[in-house]
Amino acid sequence: MSRAVAVPLDDAIEAYLTFLRVERGLADATMRAYGNDLQGYGRYLERKRANWASGAQGAIDYLAALTRPPRVLKPSSHRRKAAAIRAFYRFCFAEGLIDKDIASLLDLPRAARQLPDTLDVAQVESLLEAPDAGTQLGLRDRALLELLYACGLRVSEALNLDLEDVALSEGSVRVIGKGDRERRLPVGDVALAALTKYVDEARPALLGVTKPGSGKSALKHGGPLFVSVRGGRLSRMAAWRVIRHAALVGGVRGRVTPHTLRHSFATHLLEGGADLRVVQELLGHA
Known part of the structure; x- marks a missing residue:
């Protein structure tokens, strides 16, 4: 039998939160989240007249109750509370506040694996055609979207491209992916046409190279491929806005992100009969 609870x-x-604040240096918001999770657990035990240090059953019952109606927690919230309780018990055992290693008896719920959303071909076409081709920014956005889909690029890979990485005459692009692995990818005719129009017409204007004394003429033949209205490299946040705006204008509902185009690229290739190994190489997974 376990000894009576001394604390x-x-x-x-309170001792655990002090440890987190002093020893771990956690932010106030994180501290509040831990405190709220543990206090909610304490209220449950009080209602059940359960001894918090006598074993793991109280925590197991509490976490199970969070998955039942009327208030079912999201999987991410449920996992966070379970992690907070297990970490608390690990601290208490290490500090001698309890005589049972209760933390070792608590399993974290499996993290739900969220599959990327996929667009069908018609939705992709609506997305790609959404930017206004009559404006410089529209030409840039169309080129970016076309390249993301045509090559299945990660958004970071596309934004890190420099002009010299694109061989318009050959219809290919040199990409540096994760782990600094280099791959050269073919660019389809439609995407290539969009890129060529952007590079020839919109990019010089965005760089301001047509203005005398702008000091940017050298960037016409080098520097970032995708540039902002100020002539700098397009940011990740700006690219997300481009995609969300294109989805809105194109009437594409649901969650659309840069990775949606990448996943759609792979899915459509596989549905068309492409070899899995080839698709993996194109994506930079090989």
């Missing part, structure tokens, strides 16, 4: 639960929680 009230509230005092143990």
Whole structure:
């Protein structure tokens, strides 16, 4: 049998939060989240008249209750609370506040694996055709979207491209992916046409190379491929806005992100009969 609880639960929680604040240096918002999770657990135990240090059953019952109606927690919230309780018990055992290693008896819920959304071909076409081709920014956005889909690029890979990485005459692009692995990818005719129009017409204007004394003429033949209205490299946040705006204008509902185009690229190739190994190489997974 376990010895009687020597430390009230509230005092143990306070000791743990002090440890997190002083030893771990956690932010105030994180501290509040831990505190709220543990206090909610304490209220449950009080209602059930359960001893917090006598074993793992109280925590197991509490976490199970969070998955039942009327208030079912999202999987991410459920996992966070479970992690907070297990970490708390690990601290208490290490500090001698309890005589049982309760943390070792608590399993974290499996993290739900969220599959990327996929667009069908018609949705992709609506997305790609959404930018206004009559404007410089529209030409840039169309080229970016076309390249993301045509090559299945990660958004970071596309934004890190320099002009010299694109061989318009050959219809290919040199990409540096994760782990600094280099791959050269073919660019389809439609995407190539969009890129050529952007590079020839919109990019010089965005760089301001037509203005006398602008000091940017050298960038016409080098520097970032995709540039902002100020002539700098397009940011990740700006690219996300481009895609969200194109989805809105194109009437594409649901969650659309840069990775949606990448996943759609792979899915459509596989549906068309492409070899899995080839698709993996194109994506930079090989």
